[in-house]
Amino acid sequence: MTARIPFAAFIDRLAEAGVAVEIPATPPPAPARVIVVANDDWGRLGQEANDWGCRWAAGWGEDLDDVLRINACFEQAGAYLLARTTVTRLHPMLPSHTPYYPAADRPERHTQDMFGVAFSDHPDARRWTRHRAWKSSEYPLRRDFPVAGRPPAQTQADHQYRFLAAHGSGVYEIPVGPVHAGIIEPGHFRFQAVGETVLNLEERLGYTHKGTEKIAEGRDAAGLARLAGRVSGDSTVAHAWAACMAMERAAGLTPPPRAVWLRALMCERERVANHLGDIGAIVNDVGFAFGFYQFGRLRESWQRVSNTAFGHRFMMDRIVPGGVATDLETGFIATMRAEAAALRQQVGRLMAILYDSPSLTNRLLGAGVLTPEQASTLGCMGYVGRASSLYFDVRRDAPYPPYDRLKAKGVLHHTGDVNARVRVRHEEILAALDLIEALLAGLPGGAIRGDWPTPAGGAEGIGIVEGWRGEIISYVRFDDAGRIARFFPRDPSWTTWPALEVLIHDNIVPDFPVCNKSVNGSYSGEDL
Amino acid sequence: MLRILAKIQRIGIVTEPVPPTIDPILAEVGEQLKAHIGEHFSGSLAIREVDTGSCNGCELEINALNNPWYGIERYGVHFVASPRHADLLLVTGPVSRHMEEAVRRTYAATPEPRLVIAVGACGADGGEFGTSYASRGAVANVIPVDAVIRGCPPTPLDLMRGILEAIGKRA
Numbered sequence: 001m002t003a004r005i006p007f008a009a010f011i012d013r014l015a016e017a018g019v020a021v022e023i024p025a026t027p028p029p030a031p032a033r034v035i036v037v038a039n040d041d042w043g044r045l046g047q048e049a050n051d052w053g054c055r056w057a058a059g060w061g062e063d064l065d066d067v068l069r070i071n072a073c074f075e076q077a078g079a080y081l082l083a084r085t086t087v088t089r090l091h092p093m094l095p096s097h098t099p100y101y102p103a104a105d106r107p108e109r110h111t112q113d114m115f116g117v118a119f120s121d122h123p124d125a126r127r128w129t130r131h132r133a134w135k136s137s138e139y140p141l142r143r144d145f146p147v148a149g150r151p152p153a154q155t156q157a158d159h160q161y162r163f164l165a166a167h168g169s170g171v172y173e174i175p176v177g178p179v180h181a182g183i184i185e186p187g188h189f190r191f192q193a194v195g196e197t198v199l200n201l202e203e204r205l206g207y208t209h210k211g212t213e214k215i216a217e218g219r220d221a222a223g224l225a226r227l228a229g230r231v232s233g234d235s236t237v238a239h240a241w242a243a244c245m246a247m248e249r250a251a252g253l254t255p256p257p258r259a260v261w262l263r264a265l266m267c268e269r270e271r272v273a274n275h276l277g278d279i280g281a282i283v284n285d286v287g288f289a290f291g292f293y294q295f296g297r298l299r300e301s302w303q304r305v306s307n308t309a310f311g312h313r314f315m316m317d318r319i320v321p322g323g324v325a326t327d328l329e330t331g332f333i334a335t336m337r338a339e340a341a342a343l344r345q346q347v348g349r350l351m352a353i354l355y356d357s358p359s360l361t362n363r364l365l366g367a368g369v370l371t372p373e374q375a376s377t378l379g380c381m382g383y384v385g386r387a388s389s390l391y392f393d394v395r396r397d398a399p400y401p402p403y404d405r406l407k408a409k410g411v412l413h414h415t416g417d418v419n420a421r422v423r424v425r426h427e428e429i430l431a432a433l434d435l436i437e438a439l440l441a442g443l444p445g446g447a448i449r450g451d452w453p454t455p456a457g458g459a460e461g462i463g464i465v466e467g468w469r470g471e472i473i474s475y476v477r478f479d480d481a482g483r484i485a486r487f488f489p490r491d492p493s494w495t496t497w498p499a500l501e502v503l504i505h506d507n508i509v510p511d512f513p514v515c516n517k518s519v520n521g522s523y524s525g526e527d528l
Numbered sequence: 529m530l531r532i533l534a535k536i537q538r539i540g541i542v543t544e545p546v547p548p549t550i551d552p553i554l555a556e557v558g559e560q561l562k563a564h565i566g567e568h569f570s571g572s573l574a575i576r577e578v579d580t581g582s583c584n585g586c587e588l589e590i591n592a593l594n595n596p597w598y599g600i601e602r603y604g605v606h607f608v609a610s611p612r613h614a615d616l617l618l619v620t621g622p623v624s625r626h627m628e629e630a631v632r633r634t635y636a637a638t639p640e641p642r643l644v645i646a647v648g649a650c651g652a653d654g655g656e657f658g659t660s661y662a663s664r665g666a667v668a669n670v671i672p673v674d675a676v677i678r679g680c681p682p683t684p685l686d687l688m689r690g691i692l693e694a695i696g697k698r699a
Contacts, residue, residue, distance in 0.1 A: 133625035133662055140661055149661020157629040178630050181609035183577045183591050185584055186627055207626045208581045211662035230656050233585025233681065277588075290532055296595035297542055303592075313683060314585060353531050524583045527624075 006079030007033050010052050019044050029460040029475070030249045031398070032073065032082040039085045042070070043095025043121065046104070049074050054081070055379050055392075056101035058473045058490040059108060061115040063143045068092055068115055072104070073462075073473060073490075078397030080464065087117060096122035103379030103495055106526075114141040114213070129206045129527065131158035140214055147214055164202050166192035171199065174509065178207045185523035189512075196508040201501050208527040216487035221247050221321035221452055224484050228474065229316050231489045232525035237263075237270040238467025239489055239525075240319040242474035245400070245463030247321050250476055251455035257444040259323030260401045265439045266306075266315045266324075268432040271468040272343070273302050273314075275383075275425040275432075278520055282422055283354060285514035286363040294350050298343065305339055308332075323449030333440045340433045351426050364419040368515035370503040371416055378499050382470020382492045383428065384519055387413045387420035394466035403466075406438050416503075418518040454482040469493065469522070491525030543599045561692045565604040569615060573605045573695065576614035576638065580631045580670075581624030581663065585681040586648040590618065592684045600688060611637040616694075617644045619671075621651035623664040635671040645694050646673045647687070649680040656680075 014021050019041045028034035037045050049056070054074040062069040067086040074081045087094055096119035097104035108119045109128035116139035118125075130136070133155045139145060166173070171194055178186035188204040216227055221244075228243030229236040241263050248255060255263075280295025303313045309332045310318050318326050354360060370380070375388035385392060391412050395403040409431040413420035457480030465472045470492035479485040500519045507515060565573050577590055593600040594607070608614055611634045623631060635644070646667035649655035654665030667673050675697065677690030 131626040145661070147660050151625055151661055155625040155628045157633075158626065178627065179578055179611075179634055183579075183587050183607060185579050185582070185587065186630065207630070208579070208624055209626055209662050210581050210622055210624045210657045211660040212657070214662070215657065215660055227656055230583040230585070233583035234588060236583075236585065277591075290536070293596050294535070294539070296592075297539070297597065300592060300595050300597045314588070314681075316585070316680065349535070353535065356531070522584060524581075 007081045029462045032080040034082045036084045039087050042085050046097035046100045050100040056103045060488040061111040062486050092117045098122050163190045170194050187523050198504050201504045206527050208524045212528040216484050219484045232522040235467045236314050236316045237266045242463035242465040242472040246461040246474045246476040249461030250459040255323045256447040258446045259448045261443050262324045264402050268435050271432045274468045275429045282517045285517050288360045322452045327448050340436050344433050367418040368503040369417045374502050379495045383424045384496045387424045388416035389414045394471050421518040493521035493525045497521045562603050571604050574608045574614045575616045576611045577618045579620050580627040581622050582620035586620040589681045598684050614638050619667045620647045621667050622654045622657040623670045644673050645675045647677050652676045652678050
């Protein structure tokens with residue numbers, strides 16, 4: 001019978017392995033189950049969780065004044081387990097999960113830079129988020145670090161970061177960025193190549209780090225929703241939803257049904273818009289300008305309808321604590337139905353042309369392969385995972401309203417190449433259009449916003465949403481005044497950036513743009 | 529190939545005549561700009577876009593300027609890959625401290641006379657992020673700025689209007 005409670009058997013297994021597990025009496029931050037282990041056992045916990053087949057989904061730190069608390073969130077079969085441990089400020093040392101989970105690599109280095117926690121057996125002790133805006137002895141997310149910091153008058157370039165070097169005859173290096181050639185976000189890529197072949201790619205991110213987690217502290221609920229909507233502009237709906245879901249769970253507030261249906265409608269619209277833009281941009285990166293202009297045309301008209309219906313082209317700030325800020329006028333139901341039907345037809349015709357163009361498919365097939373094993377090891381999900389045999393989708397596997405009453409059509413491909421990531425996007429557009437029609441047909445009446453209560457001091461919640469890139473996990477804890485004490489948003493890009501480093505191996509340098517675009521990680525979403 | 533041609537013919541040109549319903553001034557300014565670019569920039573205004581820490585919302589709208597609805601190239605405006613080829617920097621913010629040196633160097637690499645436009649609420653005054661240990665806020669806190677285009681993010685039409693006005697001021 002215990003098997004019916006998520007993770008019960010795993011917790012038994014931990015006890016057998018000699019890991020003392022405490023299940024706290026305080027209510028867990030819904031929807032996760034919580035366990036607390038001693039810091040000495042933290043590495044063992046990671047090892048056992050990996051053996052058990054859990055995905056390492058997210059990790060973050062918290063400063064609780066007397067101690068620092070470290071969290072790792074695992075997922076298995078749609079159930080979430082939040083493991084916690086504490087370290088003292090005097091001796092902030094902890095075994096690492098990275099030896100078992102490469103997915104934990106950068107998140108742990110982020111925690112190292114922001115909280116001053118040393119992960120003793122982490123294979124890579126280099127800094128990650130920190131460049132040179134603050135000293136190595138300063139930790140911005142500790143509570144005694146002022147928001148303004150103590151920055152130098154002028155921050156210098158981070159030129160001392162030690163990149164992996166390659167030697168040998170014919171090996172050369174290509175440094176790219178942080179200012180890139182296109183209209184895109186900043187980051188640095190360091191290639192080692194022989195001839196046209198990429199031997200290795202190393203990413204250096206953190207350029208757009210703008211203190212998102214720190215400046216969240218002390219905000220009210222509405223202020224956090226606005227900030228969450230700017231974690232990654234292209235995912236403004238999904239991030240705002242995840243943060244509001246976390247806050248609402250902490251406050252014990254259930255938003256009215258109409259509000260959650262409208263949130264889903266906006267989230268599916270966001271998915272369609274981004275997938276349309278991405279397909280156009282991917283094919284453009286191999287010179288197929290026809291696709292770029294056609295899909296750009298579709299994306300623009302789609303955004304215009306979002307603007308007239310919800311008052312913003314990206315539907316930014318439309319999700320607010322307790323519900324949504326904008327109701328949908330009845331007239332738009334017919335408009336959006338017709339729009340969905342027309343788009344389905346247009347996308348069908350265009351994709352038929354794309355799939356039937358040998359000069360295009362020749363570049364997409366077999367380019368940038370991420371094998372299912374690699375994707376799984378890196379903890380990938382979203383369209384990157386689903387192009388590499390990983391079926392996970394929060395809407396289906398850990399459904400939240402209104403997806404508990406809808407059926408999201410599953411999309412899955414297995415080849416893990418750029419072509420598969422295009423196909424997943426294409427089919428996800430169609431699946432999202434089905435959902436939009438179902439959402440419009442079943443849209444309940446009633447209020448669109450519940451009254452925001454003042455949450456209890458220390459109340460915490462986790463919001464988990466399937467954004468267009470994949471699973472977003474948002475953690476929120478309130479302080480005694482009902483303001484934000486801690487906010488951590490885990491964008492899917494934390495898992496897809498490392499995937500890009502892997503899938504580019506042995507591809508040619510000129511295929512990097514198309515491989516990169518097919519993954520399309522958010523810099524801002526990871527740098528925070 | 530035949531299907532591609534058929535599709536192109538069937539869709540026709542969707543590039544909007546600068547829409548009078550949205551802003552009747554824009555058509556007028558567009559023509560002025562075109563004339564101005566013709567006179568002072570040999571028909572071509574080169575823009576280098578620099579993201580100094582944005583959430584990427586502004587980048588989506590700047591990218592939209594190149595979609596067939598706006599087709600900003602018809603005014604002689606085009607985006608270039610290097611600041612050395614640029615007449616104008618379109619800078620989105622807030623300027624993260626980690627990008628501070630990069631944007632200074634980009635500015636230094638842009639030949640004079642150069643124009644700088646700060647884009648978006650964050651580029652204008654730091655927006656939702658303000659100034660902090662990690663952010664210097666407004667673009668003007670780091671490099672000289674000639675004009676500001678507000679909005680979160682500014683729409684493609686706001687951007688077009690802002691670029692045209694900034695060019696006009698300099699004329």
